Amino acid sequence: MKEIPILVYHKISPRFEAGLTTINPKSFKKQMQFLKQKGYVGCSLKDYHQDPQKNKFVITFDDAYENIYQYALPTLKELGFTASIFVIVNFIGKYNTWDANLFGIKFKHANQSQIQEMINSNWEICSHSLSHKALISLTNKQIINEIKKSKIELETLFDVKINSFGFPFGYYNKKIIKTLKEYGYKNGVGFTKNLKNEIPVYGRMGVYKLVDGKRNTYFKINKQHPLNIFEKVKGKIIHSGSYLTILYQKILGNH
Numbered sequence: 471m472k473e474i475p476i477l478v479y480h481k482i483s484p485r486f487e488a489g490l491t492t493i494n495p496k497s498f499k500k501q502m503q504f505l506k507q508k509g510y511v512g513c514s515l516k517d518y519h520q521d522p523q524k525n526k527f528v529i530t531f532d533d534a535y536e537n538i539y540q541y542a543l544p545t546l547k548e549l550g551f552t553a554s555i556f557v558i559v560n561f562i563g564k565y566n567t568w569d570a571n572l573f574g575i576k577f578k579h580a581n582q583s584q585i586q587e588m589i590n591s592n593w594e595i596c597s598h599s600l601s602h603k604a605l606i607s608l609t610n611k612q613i614i615n616e617i618k619k620s621k622i623e624l625e626t627l628f629d630v631k632i633n634s635f636g637f638p639f640g641y642y643n644k645k646i647i648k649t650l651k652e653y654g655y656k657n658g659v660g661f662t663k664n665l666k667n668e669i670p671v672y673g674r675m676g677v678y679k680l681v682d683g684k685r686n687t688y689f690k691i692n693k694q695h696p697l698n699i700f701e702k703v704k705g706k707i708i709h710s711g712s713y714l715t716i717l718y719q720k721i722l723g724n725h
């Protein structure tokens with residue numbers, strides 16, 4: 471199983487937020503335009519599997535925020551790109567109360583008709599669980615519920631097949647991969663790859679505010695570039711910050 475160049479974004483919004491996961495729409499547009507100029511085509515994971523080409527890279531959006539519908543969808547449409555979006559099923563059309571929400575800044579998740587419009591624009595929708603809890607901290611029964619029920623609900627709501635599961639906070643283990651396969655998923659996505667299991671788990675490169683410009687985005691998807699490894703290390707360091715969100719959830723005890 472080969473590694474695939476995959477970018478992951480969270481929020482595309484002009485609103486201020488303390489974390490690094492909110493990218494300004496203008497910066498996002500510049501990054502995508504730059505990659506297009508370099509000869510790349512952004513597509514969904516499904517599209518990549520159906521027709522893998524050297525100049526393709528995969529665009530993924532975790533958590534399915536409304537701002538992805540507002541800002542990323544029109545930009546990608548304009549460039550002829552598509553993407554895969556990972557939906558938290560219990561939060562469709564709701565505020566992100568599952569997140570740490572520093573300073574009380576809340577973001578809304580895309581609603582059903584907005585997600586439907588993405589599907590109509592050839593985007594792939596994928597499961598990002600029911601409730602965005604770190605699966606590794608749940609019981610077997612809860613893990614099965616998050617994996618199985620989120621797939622069934624998305625397939626019923628949108629009449630599409632769900633092939634991919636995005637691990638909340640990127641955490642998974644062998645047992646979780648096995649469960650994914652059992653319930654009909656073809657792959658998982660996280661931040662670290664594991665291509666040697668029953669089904670592959672693809673690693674992804676996060677794009678972050680302040681530390682990533684259009685050139686960094688290009689280094690991230692171009693494995694041949696000498697700065698690709700630098701981007702990988704940078705991503706790992708930044709991603710380690712998500713431990714804080716899990717800790718916060720545990721302290722609150724409401725998720």
Ligand SMILES: [Zn+2]
Nearest residue numbers: 532533638639
């Ligand atoms: Zn997430």
